Amino acid sequence: MPLSPGQIIKGARASYRLLHPLKGKTVFKAEILGARDLTQRWAVVKTATGSLERSALQREYQTYQNPFVAESPFIRSLHEGVGDMESLSAAHVVGVAPPCLVLEWMDTELRLVPSRAFRGGELPKHVARQALKALWVLYYIDSAHTGICLLSWWSGYSDRANRGLDVNLNNILISNLNSPVPVVKLADLGMVTPEGFNSQRLQSPPCRAPEVWKNQGVSHASDIWSLGVTLVHWLLGKSIFGARDKRVEGLTEAYCIAKLERLVGPLGELPGDLSVETREEFRMAALLRDMDMPPPGRGKLIDVRSLREELEEIQDPVVPPGLIDFIESLIVVDMEKRPIAHDALKHPYLDISSESRNGVSVVAN
Known part of the structure; x- marks a missing residue:
């Protein structure tokens, strides 16, 4: 199912309350709640529903697994992936929240x-x-x-x-x-x-x-x-x-x-x-x-x-x-x-x- 305002996404590093959409129903500004090691107040939560978009989201997650990318101060940081990122290649299941990327907020x-x-x-x-x-x-x-x-x-x-x-x-x-x-x-x-x-x-x-x-x-x-x-x-x-x-x-x-x-x-x-x-x-x-x-x-x-x-x-x-x-x-x-x-x-x-x-x-x- 698509994301919606007010929804809370629970991750390993924090929970994220979705505030308002930045792109359709798949990219949201979110408030970081109960963070364990994150200092920012805001984040971007990003998911995908269409097959090409899901492939792109999975590719983005995989790219961040390279330590040179993950540690670069010149590339927007990935805070975490929430959900089974490998399942992005499978067909979307109606009624089930899709996996998400939680990304660094920039102004x-x-x-x-x-x-x-x-x-x-x-x-x-x-x-x-x-x-x-x-x-x-x-x-x-x-x-x-x-x-x-x-x-x-x-x-x-x-x-x-x-x-x-x-x-x-x-x-x-x-x-x-x-x-x-x-x-x-x-x-x-x-x-x-x-x-x-x-x-x-x-x-x-x-x-x-x-x-x-x-x-x-x-x-x-x-x-x-x-x-x-x-x-x-x-x-x-x-x-x-x-x-x-x-x-x-x-x-x-x-x-x-x-x-x-x-x-x-x-x-x-x-x-x-x-x-x-x-x-x-x-x-x-x-x-x-x-x-x-x-x-x-x-x-x-x-x-x-x-x-x-x-x-x-x-x-x-x-x-x-x-x-x-x-x-x-x-x-x-x-x-x-x-x-x-x-x-x-x-x-x-x-x-x-x-x-x-x-x-x-x-x-x-």
């Missing part, structure tokens, strides 16, 4: 933080540092954050079955926002995927890396790309990558590829073993990329400039040049030239020289 998510108030200060540095450290943990265990889920944070893509879950504005969580050192953590580990997974094309179209468009699989490199895109979307307050502004019928994938090339330049040669369907997407993208809006004089069908120009146009306040440089260092078309998290942390904008000299521990603050 807000990056999506809800206005960039205007913070982009000229230290917050973008904190967000980038901590997200990169979280991705370094996943890289260390040969995993990518990206996967497939039923619903995506991006509502502009109509194919619900193939929406991806990336590093994005919804799963970068923040507490103590106005403190000198806000706490920033990465969440949503239910879609963590083995490095190189290529059985189907992953990532949501706005955050999809060039190599993923070419059906070369997801990796740490594609996570780095999606972090760069996430920072761009936060600064702009809207999705500039993807097909949200599409003005043609169909051709969603081709439009996304065409816009990507308008923003960052050519995506390079296509692999020789690319499918006919994907080659057709790239062929149509080449036509859309430079197409004019009818009638003549109305401008381009895809009305964007280079990524740097788009970021430099933001005013009141402007985006610091160092932040633009840092974002461009992440959004590199050639995945072989894109930095891994450890190297991205050395960028001058982040100003973490001591960590650059000493290396970055996957569990250290």
Whole structure:
């Protein structure tokens, strides 16, 4: 049965009174009662009812069993699993409370933080540092954050079955926002995927890396790309990558590829073993990329400039040049030239020289 307000979930570390839903009837804010070793007042209780959601919840629980993930201060903590987590793979039984994950409560998510108030200060540095450290943990265990889920944070893509879950504005969580050192953590580990997974094309179209468009699989490199895109979307307050502004019928994938090339330049040669369907997407993208809006004089069908120009146009306040440089260092078309998290942390904008000299521990603050 789904969760409901007022319900009490009894775990080994505490009991949890459900307060109000955060997502449908499966994710709730909860009050921690009678805690044995938990100091927070609030928690997030998360369950699943649909088969794909149950698989994702079980995968999230299993990912947390890795000690590098469980002990990382850069990833939202799992307090405990309540119920038989192995039974998540079985069909849901009507009238029986499903297993739950009890997760660390965080104050807000990056999506809800206005960039205007913070982009000229230290917050973008904190967000980038901590997200990169979280991705370094996943890289260390040969995993990518990206996967497939039923619903995506991006509502502009109509194919619900193939929406991806990336590093994005919804799963970068923040507490103590106005403190000198806000706490920033990465969440949503239910879609963590083995490095190189290529059985189907992953990532949501706005955050999809060039190599993923070419059906070369997801990796740490594609996570780095999606972090760069996430920072761009936060600064702009809207999705500039993807097909949200599409003005043609169909051709969603081709439009996304065409816009990507308008923003960052050519995506390079296509692999020789690319499918006919994907080659057709790239062929149509080449036509859309430079197409004019009818009638003549109305401008381009895809009305964007280079990524740097788009970021430099933001005013009141402007985006610091160092932040633009840092974002461009992440959004590199050639995945072989894109930095891994450890190297991205050395960028001058982040100003973490001591960590650059000493290396970055996957569990250290």
